[in-house]
């Protein structure tokens with residue numbers, strides 16, 4: 146069937162909000178269901194002088210998929226599994242397939258996606274474009290490390306097949322390239338073999354930052370996944386205290402009923418608490434507590450609960466371990482009208498303890514502690530625009546309100562300088578505040594120049610643009626009051 150090129154009419158206008166809802170804008174949204182339909186949106190952009198931002202599941206916290214007053218090409222109807230080999234664990238799928246659809250498809254055959262994000266609502270295209278990581282970053286690397294091949298539709302209309310050996314420059318640049326070089330039309334991925342639907346999990350409390358990081362380092366040779374939660378309100382000798390969860394795959398033969406635990410139904414997360422209160426309404430109860438005082442109390446209670454159950458071991462489904470945040474749908478609404486931003490920074494292992502102590506200390510000094518901090522261990526990646534390094538990341542959630550917006554923007558600028566001083570890096574998927582000079586400092590001029598040259602080849606008319614691209618790679622500079630995603 147031949148598709149007509151769509152029209153740029155007002156019925157395509159929609160409000161497009163960043164995942165954190167701290168920014169939103171009006172765009173023409175198109176949801177093609179075929180590769181031809183995707184190509185037609187490019188024809189339309191060319192005819193109307195518009196630019197296009199690609200959007201997957203819309204889970205980037207900031208403006209990575211926004212294109213104010215331009216076109217947003219939503220890929221969530223491109224959801225076909227194109228090939229699956231249960232013997233090798235190699236799958237080929239369209240870009241709008243989510244991590245949730247992926248694990249549901251492969252688990253029954255004894256496979257699990259090698260890299261999963263903290264929500265299962267992300268798409269394969271979005272994960273490749275940001276080169277996402279999981280709770281096993283130091284061991285398994287990033288999404289791109291398990292991508293064998295992809296087809297990329299360039300804005301010129303050409304489709305390029307890319308792998309480590311074919312069009313390799315494009316392979317290493319489009320992964321992590323934030324959807325600015327072309328559209329992933331299909332991705333071929335290697336899954337990880339698992340022998341049970343369960344993980345063995347161990348939870349421990351640690352009294353300060355140095356102990357937290359030392360614990361991650363100590364278990365990195367044995368654990369399959371490690372994730373830390375840090376109480377950003379604790380000060381003095383308790384600065385950086387928190388809880389760590391380590392998880393281990395069950396070796397073959399140790400799960401007495403693998404055919405049952407590997408079933409999709411065994412992974413289901415209950416959608417009520419105590420069988421009564423729907424989890425989707427829990428955010429309403431959390432909302433009055435989403436302020437400095439409330440979160441100080443929540444963080445303190447969480448820490449002492451961790452101390453109380455220190456050393457607790459249990460078995461948990463993959464889904465329950467990985468997608469904790471999906472347990473409470475709509476939890477971001479508890480942040481109120483202004484939403485939230487996340488600020489995730491990566492520090493080398495040599496400077497991480499001092500660096501994170503300094504960052505938490507500065508946030509506390511400014512009266513802007515973050516409400517949720519998540520610590521992970523990573524290794525470097527080979528991709529052109531990369532956040533990954535041999536060290537640790539801390540993802541920090543900040544509430545945005547009219548009164549705090551400017552202060553958070555100023556704080557982010559201060560923290561940027563500190564992160565650069567500690568040799569750190571940043572992550573576009575979580576970004577709302579980065580300035581061009583900071584991006585240039587951590588990515589380096591040669592990498593940016595190489596990326597721009599590839600963009601010129603793949604997208605000579607500069608059709609693919611996002612608000613993030615203009616903010617971070619635009620030649621203009623931005624004042625502090627414009628930062629934190631202008632609404």
Ligand SMILES: Cc1cc2nc3c(=O)[nH]c(=O)nc-3n(C[C@H](O)[C@H](O)[C@H](O)COP(=O)(O)OP(=O)(O)OC[C@H]3O[C@@H](n4cnc5c(N)ncnc54)[C@H](O)[C@@H]3O)c2cc1C
Nearest residue numbers: 201202203204205263268270271274277278323324329574
């Ligand atoms: C609750 C929560 C937890 C998270 N946990 C993690 C985590 O543990 N680890 C992690 O790394 N990230 C995490 N993230 C961030 C998230 O994984 C990334 O932002 C990811 O890119 C989102 O995927 P998406 O499908 O929603 O893509 P979107 O957010 O819609 O888009 C992301 C980027 O991909 C581009 N893009 C989308 N589709 C295509 C395509 N077909 N071709 C080319 N480019 C495309 C877009 O232009 C954009 O630049 C989390 C986010 C949330 C909300």
